[in-house]
Amino acid sequence: MRANFLMAAALAAALPAGATEVVGYYPGWKHQSYPVSSVDASKLTMALYAFVDLCWDGKHGNADPSVNKVEPCQDARNGALAWRNEAEDGANLRALVALKRQHPQFKVVISVGGWDWSNRFSNVAASAPARANFIASSLQTMRRYGLDGVDLDWEFPGEVGVPCVAGEVCARPEDRQNFITWARELRTAFDAAGKQDGKRYSITIAAGGNASYTGDGVWVKQLAQSLDWINLMAYDYHAPWEKSSNHHAALYDDVTGSVQRYLHAGVAPQQLVLGVPFYGYGWKGCPPGPNGDGLRQPCESGVTDGVNGSNSYSYGMVLQRGDGYRRYRDAAAHAPYMYNAAERVWIAYEDPQSLREKAAYIKQQGLRGAMFWELSVDDERRQMLNTLSEAMRP
Structure with a gap:
């Protein structure tokens, strides 16, 4: 127990006193509309490159036709990293890493999985050979591109977000324990490689904010002992999959409730990075209600004039709403x-x-910093990133 405590304390102390993380996802599939040259690395401590997949049975992707197609892996080993487009992803990573020359505080990390690509995590976590293949593939990739770590975006252990297609296994009751084992093996391997390479390779995860993710908290505390920090996805509490208008990232009480769950579980404040959204959601068919503002009213469905015909809005699109919008x-x-x-x-x-209000809460709670989804949905003046970066300064 004392060894685990000391390990967690050492990880928490890895951030210099007074410094705070500002972590932003870079969506690799948007590189043509939002090239790496648009990234202001002076305002970030880390870019999470989204997303890299996992290989299983020589394939990657998701067989659910509503998500994306299944394709052959570049490396057919179970658990190896698999790329959406290896040439494009590689070029993006090299361009991001090049920004480190002018911005020494800036790190570049690959984020594995995501909502669409979490369907192989359970298989990999349950297999010792596949976990070893993942570790070897990750180290090879980090050394090849000069990366600083890996972010595991498993949505979610024990209950995959995108429903698994018939004939495949995408979730197991033992997922949480397997995740702990995987993270421990990854920590051991990354620490050994870091000694050889003269640097620290970080391990982070994207974690759910609701009580069904944390459970009794015991497993989260055990998992955290192998992590540099947890990126808490403190958003999407409400969205148009619900037929009632409501805040998707309210500081009180949704966000604060999530943070307190992790702190009560025994996760150190300096191992929590609070996620914030740079986007919005829209509902239509919402009556005014007693206050005339449409809040928490039964609606018909999500508005579909958002990003790529979705009900998700970039901050710039929200700003463009004109006549009739209050x-x-x-x-x-x-x-x-x-x-x-x-x-x-x-x-x-x-x-x-x-x-700014969330940044003040982060500082008041002594959390490690802020994470956001994602860089391309800021407006042209970068109001969101500029605000967050300024607010997170010591």
């Missing part, structure tokens, strides 16, 4: 929203003020 602020939740009574459209989003 902005509101929920003082209790510390969350902004927008409503058009004539069109009966309601939009939840994040803005610079709500970011």
Whole structure:
């Protein structure tokens, strides 16, 4: 027990006193519309390159046709990293790593999995040979491109987000324990490689904010002992898959509730990085309700004029909403929203003020820093990143 405590303390102390993380996802598939040259590395401590997949039975992808197609792996070993487009991903990674020359605080890490590509995690975590293949593949990739670590974005251990297709296994009751074992093996291997290479290779995860993810908290505390930190996905508490308009990342009580769950589980504050959204969601068919603002009202469905015809809105798209849209602020939740009574459209989003309020909460709780999804959905003036970076300064 004392060895575990000392390990966690050493990991928490890895960040210099007074420094805070500002971690942003870079969506590799958007590289043509949002090239690496658009990234302001001076405002970031880390870019998480999204996403890299896992190979299983020589294939990667997701057999669910609503997600993406299944394709052959570049490296057919079970557990090896698999690329969406190896040439494009490699070029993006080299360009991101090149930014480190002018910005020594900036790190580049590959994020594995994500919502669409979490379907192989359970298989890999349950197999010792596959875990070893993942470790070997990750080290090879980090050394090849000059990367600084790996982020495991498993959504979610024990209950995969995208439903598994018939004939495949995407979740197991023992996923949590297997994840702990995997992280321990990864920590041992990364520490040994770091001694050889004269650097520290980080291990982070993207973790759910709800109680079903943390459970009784015991497994999360054990997992954290092998991690540099946990990127807490403190958003998507409500979204248009629900037929009621509501905040998707309210500081009170959704976000604060998630943070407290991890702290009560025994995770050190310096091992928690709070995730914030740079995007919003829209609902349509929402009546005004008693206050005339459409908040928490039964709606028909999600608005579909967002990013690529979705109900997700970039901050720039929210700013462009004009005639008929009125902005509101929920003082209790510390969350902004927008409503058009004539069109009966309601939009939840994040803005610079709500970011500053979350940054203040991060500092008050002594958390390690902030993470956000994702760089390309900021507006052209980079208001969100500029605000977050400024607010997170010591």
